[in-house]
Amino acid sequence: MAASPSTASTARSGPLLSFSSSFSSASRPLLLPLPGCRSSGRRTARIPAISAKIREIFMPALSSTMTEGKIVSWVKAEGDRLSKGESVVVVESDKADMDVETFYDGILAAIVVPEGESAPVGAPIGLLAETEEEIALAKAQAQSQSQSQPQPQTQSPPSPPAGSVPSRPPPPPAPVATPVAVSEGPRKIVATPYAKKLAKQHKVDIASVVGSGPNGRITPSDIEAAAGIQPKKPASSPAAPVPQSSAPSAGASAKAPAATLPPIPGSTLVPFTTMQAAVSKNMVESLSVPTFRVGYPVTTNALDALYEKLKPKGVTMTVLLAKAAAMALAKHPVVNATCKDGKSFTYNESINIAVAVAIDGGLITPVLQDADKLDIYLLSQTWKGLVKKARTKQLQPNEYNSGTFTLSNLGMFGVDRFDAILPPGQGAIMAVGASKPTVVADADGFFSVKSKMLVNVTADHRIIYGADLAAFLQTFAKIVEDPESLTL
Incomplete structure (x- = not known):
């Protein structure tokens, strides 16, 4: 805090x-x-x-x-x-x-x-x-x-009419200051940086100003009102003579609809939930990271056979893919690196696979910590517990924000290919499509049908380059095509 x-x-x-x-x-x-004093009260202590x-x-x-x-x-x-x-x-x-x-x-x-x-x-x-x-x-x-x-x-409506209104806002804080004086020390003052600068410039006690912004945030207009400075909006009114010329007014009216689009008839406005707002903020931040994408086909016949064998024991395809990715990351640590400040990057000792999970009203990424060190059965139990906690929104912060590499699997929905958005701070994210029968030709020209899935990886180009990512995908493909090492 x-x-x-x-x-x-x-x-x-x-x-x-x-x-x-x-x-x-x-x-x-x-x-x-x-203790022991006489009733005379001579020996008393304050x-x-x-x-x-x-x-x-x-x-x-x-x-x-x-x-x-x-x-x-x-x-x-x-x-x-x-x-x-x-x-x-x-x-x-x-x-x-x-x-x-x-x-x-x-x-x-x-x-x-x-x-x-x-x-x-x-x-x-x-x-x-x-x-x-x-x-x-x-x-x-x-x-x-x-x-x-x-x-x-309640005081904002009367503020526009009179020029003396700027002197009205200061009186309300005065009665409030007396009861608040009991907890004046710990009271948290929330103000914009520009408001703090104005308060210092005009020598206004910011602790006595009541903010009109969201959640009581003190804005520059609140400081100007407390200092008795008239708002600058009336100064813009002289520029209103623009309506005298019909042509500019038509242009102004044409620009107005472009600024705020009219609502579509029958539409319903739904505000973001707290989780959706966080996802939106993270996705906007990810746009500032230079990324590149690489696709790689992987044969999955052996992996599909292993999955059918381990499925009765509670092992899911997502866990198998997470384990394979963790083993490949152990051999290519640069893909497991993170860059958070744009000036340096960190090689992470732990390989923590964050897996995207859609829940009611949002998206969250529970983290399989040290996925390369856990056996497939313990990893499956851990994943089952994380998904249960994610559905009930009971994940602890270290269980969703400690990922070093992200896996997003839409193959279960029949999606053959897609690109995932890189989470802020991570080096790469893997998007896994569905495994589908594909006609392939061998070196002798004979045709056969094999199951293949397309893996797309989005990587941070500041720390990961094409050769690094290609080597990682080749290692991942070898593990998937010969998955016996996943159960060791």
Whole structure:
């Protein structure tokens, strides 16, 4: 998480909640007599009373790519007493739903973010009190935090008419600042970089500004309003004399539909889920990587026979292909390398095969770690458990983001060939098509029918070249055509 007093820790089955404590300054020191003192009170010690402690429960970072999380369900309700290590809330990250635990004892005094809503990483989602006497104070603090978000929306309509409106936004933060002062230290300020620059330039206390952006993010317009600077939009209004000339107005009206296309009649707008948004972000990032693609035909008669033999024992074709790819990667480590910063690449000691799996509402890649070192039966059991956890969205971060090479198999659906998109940070991804009977000719000119599948590999051209990839595919083909080594 960001530079905040809270940190997301991991223990037992899931990560731990992040907390930040705030102490009440209203307490006065108690005068308690020391043991053995006379009633005269001459020997007394000043022992400060224990201050009220309210901890903010922050949205944890459940993965390296997570920027916000969605509350799936609260395991505990307001007023429930919590014990250290107990599950409190289920959070949906960009890949999975995870139980989040607490490492503090206390009472869940208030829920700031209800079920079904999202919050950025580091934002408070609940408040934890130590005693029942502190619950009322915690609820008041939670109410002040929830009221600070809708205020910019209610004040936005009156902002356009009058030029004096820029002076109106600052007063609302003033009453909010008094209750928030209890937890002013740990409160996370979310602002755009340009907004922070403007705040420093105009000497505006950014902690007292209420953001009008998504999830309370402070925008440059919020800083300008707090500094009493009129928005620049009215300055563009003098340029409106364009309508005086009919020709430019026609051109402007012609360009307007091109900017925002009209909705298609009968269509339904469906927003991305958290997982779909993560997939979309990763796919856009992959466009910046220079890649090249190589196809290679592989004879699968021997592999098909081995599969029919091992199928009753729970071994799938995907596991056989993953094992064959892992054995080939062991002989060609450059194909197992990764490049994440564009300036260097890393040779990975572990061969972790990530396999693409389609689930309800998205796509995820469970990882078979050390696939080259596990026998085919243990690999099958591991894969079965990973798929089960993927279907129920219970994968841990290390079970889906530790891949060094990706395998995508659509052959089970009858697809004969396709190209896969390279995941960010990995060196190559293999796309496997269906095995189909094909007429082939031998060296003597005799024809025969053999089963063949087409394997397409997309590779990062910054670290992998054509000769490296061709050598890897030749090794993979030899293993598939003589697959007895897969069972050793």
